[in-house]
Amino acid sequence: MELELRHLRVICTVADTGSVTKAAARLGLAQPALTAQLNRIERALGGTLFERDRRGSRPTPLGELVLARARMLLPAVSELREEAARLANSAGEDTAHYRIGATNGPMLGGLMHHLGAARPQARISPQSSWSADELTDLVAAGRLDYALVGVCGESAPPAAAGVRWRLLAVDPVFVLLPEDHPLAGKDEVDLSDLAEARWSATPGDGCFGDCFAAACARAGFAPRDLYETDVVSCVDLVRSGDAIALCQPTFREMPGVIPVPIAGIPLRWRQFIGWHSGCQSPEEVARLAGHALSAYADVLARSPRYTDWLAGHPGFGMN
Structure with a gap:
């Protein structure tokens, strides 16, 4: 197995939380799956990275060495991604490419319309899924640029390393x-x-x-x-x-x-847009969120029954 950046993130998360169980929760993984992944990483590096007992996980000397390198590499790669994304997004309409995933929700089609109108030469690649977890993993892996997902009630959107979320709207069911x-x-x-x-x-x-x-x-x-x-x-x-x-x-x-x-x-449903903090600039995120909200406003204009309902229910609708 070749060592990848995601493996270094796993090592840092285990060290930061002091526990494989807590690290699994932070990464949105099942604890057995993270344990198996950590075992594979240790085999690839040729030694044990953490001493694990009922008190938690503490780095071994090898673990300290790997952690020191990982804590230099990960910020450097994040900075590289951010600078590359900014350069790509400012290089001209003909080079822009947006990969946008969405669960079943009201915004994807309208977002594509508004984004296409603002950047007519950009390439837009949509992807649909029933699973917010799947789309979040694709954003974390750099295979999607943005994800539009909904979550129930006060539940948090799926957690993944580097993925950030912005609330767009709160709707009743x-x-x-x-x-x-x-x-x-x-x-x-x-x-x-x-x-x-x-x-x-x-x-x-x-x-x-x-x-x-x-x-x-x-x-x-x-x-x-x-x-x-x-x-x-x-x-x-x-x-x-x-x-x-x-x-x-x-x-x-x-x-x-x-x-x-x-x-x-x-029952309530909250609409979010997600992105990888190391790949998208704040300015670009704000633009995409604005297009998503414009798409939501278009949907409201076609939904007079819901528009009338919103007039009597402050706190719902666009955030």
Whole structure:
């Protein structure tokens, strides 16, 4: 195995936290996975880097040597990346390339539109995923420049070395009902009124499923089946009356279905943009975040029901 920069970050994190368990939490990895990775690094370097016991992990003489070199190399590489990114982004429209990943959310298409209008010669490469963790890892590895993700409630976005996040918007979660549903014409619905419903939602990692189950429990019932499927299938299930979908309030209205607020706002969804601090300049991050917020404003303009809801609910919408 050849030693890579990510291996040096692992060594520094273990030393900084004094524990493989704490280092795994900071890096967003499972503890067994980090232990296995550390063992491979030690084999590649030819010796033990840390003395590990119930009191924690302390560097060996070899570990001290590697740490000293790593603490010089990592800042130097981060500085190199930042300077290279600034040079690339200032070198002209024809050389700019933006690799942007997104989970299921309202901003990616509009962000591409606004970015393309501002930099018409730039290359834009989008990538979609159900997993915020996957996109975060790609940003950390330098394979994506930015990620647009959503997280449930007060949960933090995924953690990865070097990845930073900016909050863009806070939205409630609505329910998507068939247009002929008895509750479809209401300004909001009580979750308890949907106790007998079957449910559908788009898949993803994080705690949303647990938060939904907890919200149902507070409303006095346990939800029936929750079908995790793509957006089109969710809409089809709702339109046919086979399920009710959990949806973002920015959902573009379609024939046969209506998004309706849930009374008491039991579920929230926060929209973030992420980037690698060593690869993007603050000025470039601010520009991309601005384009993302412009895309969000476009979505609001097409969502009169949600715009009306926001007027009576300060603290939601754009951050």
